[in-house]
Amino acid sequence: MQERDGRLIPDAALEVQRERAVAMHEARNAQLAIARALGVHKNTVCRWLKGWRVAGVAALKAKSAAAVMRPSGCWMPAKPARFNG
Secondary structure (H helix, E strand, O other), X not given: OOXXXXXXXXXXHHHHHHHHHHHHHHOOOOXXXXXXXXXXXXXXXXXXXXXXXXXXXXXXXXXXXXXXXXXXXXXXXXOOOOOOO
């Protein structure tokens, strides 16, 4: 089985995939399940979701996606943990 290469997918199709990834994430699907469903790497989904959290819907658009989605790490906590000690 040969995996698809996202670099060969047109920008408009990638934009649709990013929107689908966010919709699946909001429907409580795991990132690995989203990646498998869309045929991309799990790290790609992680970057898409990170861009969406940082810049909102604008990060999903084809022209602005490259500017927002830098591979600087995927895990991003919602809020820092606090200790009552």
